[in-house]
Amino acid sequence: xxxxxxxxxxxxxDQDEALDFYVGKLGFEVQTxxxxxxxxxxxxxxxxxxxxxxxxxxxxxxxxxxxxxxxxRELLTxxxxxxxxxxxxxxxxxxxxxLKERGVELPEEPITQPYGxxxxxxxxxxxxxxxxxxxxxxxx
Amino acid sequence: MSAGREDSNRRMLRAxxxxxxxxxxxxxxxxxxxxxxxxxxxxxxxxxxxFGETPNRYLQRRRVERAMFLLRTSDRSVTDVCLDxxxxxxxxxxRVFAEVVGEPPSVYRRRGPLPAxxxxxxxxxxxxxxx
Numbered sequence: 001x002x003x004x005x006x007x008x009x010x011x012x013x014d015q016d017e018a019l020d021f022y023v024g025k026l027g028f029e030v031q032t033x034x035x036x037x038x039x040x041x042x043x044x045x046x047x048x049x050x051x052x053x054x055x056x057x058x059x060x061x062x063x064x065x066x067x068x069x070x071x072x073r074e075l076l077t078x079x080x081x082x083x084x085x086x087x088x089x090x091x092x093x094x095x096x097x098x099l100k101e102r103g104v105e106l107p108e109e110p111i112t113q114p115y116g117x118x119x120x121x122x123x124x125x126x127x128x129x130x131x132x133x134x135x136x137x138x139x140x
Numbered sequence: 141m142s143a144g145r146e147d148s149n150r151r152m153l154r155a156x157x158x159x160x161x162x163x164x165x166x167x168x169x170x171x172x173x174x175x176x177x178x179x180x181x182x183x184x185x186x187x188x189x190x191f192g193e194t195p196n197r198y199l200q201r202r203r204v205e206r207a208m209f210l211l212r213t214s215d216r217s218v219t220d221v222c223l224d225x226x227x228x229x230x231x232x233x234x235r236v237f238a239e240v241v242g243e244p245p246s247v248y249r250r251r252g253p254l255p256a257x258x259x260x261x262x263x264x265x266x267x268x269x270x271x
Contacts, residue, residue: 013146074145074146074149076146077145077146077147077149077150077153078149078152078153078190078191079156079157107154107157107158107160107161108161120260122153122157124150125150126149126150126153128260130260
């Protein structure tokens with residue numbers, strides 16, 4: 001049956017700005033950056049976890065009409081498009097400090113939860129990210 | 141929709157995130173408008189146009205949601221919960237809570253404990269509806 005989650009997708013307003021954020025600040029690597037005509041396939045993954053990747057997609061034609069793309073951008077920037085990425089770390093406080101040093105806008109400090117220690121923030125476009133130090137780490 | 145609208149949405153979202161985080165603090169419109177880099181009048185109007193309710197109402201619902209959570213996951217008194225979530229008057233807290241949830245805090249508490257779910261989803265899905 002279905003075995004593993006390999007590729008997920010989120011919408012971004014600007015793929016270069018997305019690279020600055022996800023690669024330059026969060027430490028992702030570019031797996032594929034391929035231009036085939038109207039669409040730029042931009043796929044990133046974390047070092048040490050190449051089996052799970054994220055496609056950073058810019059809403060627009062010919063995938064969707066300009067009217068629909070505008071609706072997607074509207075929902076994205078309102079934080080309502082549904083882009084959620086949950087990450088795992090060994091040390092939430094250390095990761096929080098490192099991201100802060102790199103200039104990531106972090107609205108909250110690490111919080112102790114029943115399942116571990118975590119903190120949430122957003123990418124420049126409105127997608128919601130969360131980094132957790134889990135009491136019981138997930139296998140990768 | 142223009143890039144200006146997207147930028148405006150993102151500013152309003154930033155201010156909303158501050159309410160989600162700092163609900164226990166005495167937040168006011170001037171503070172939130174500064175976060176969004178807009179004037180106070182513009183902030184209230186634009187926030188409402190963006191999210192369908194005023195900043196004040198959103199903050200009330202955030203505080204009530206936190207109170208709902210604490211009532212069902214802690215042994216703190218209703219008065220302590222009221223102060224924990226940023227209300228300064230028990231009378232206002234009880235009135236707003238009952239108006240939003242449909243029953244008073246002490247009655248709501250009897251629903252019992254909640255399961256552990258990532259806090260951002262608890263926050264978003266336990267929040268009582270906007271009217």
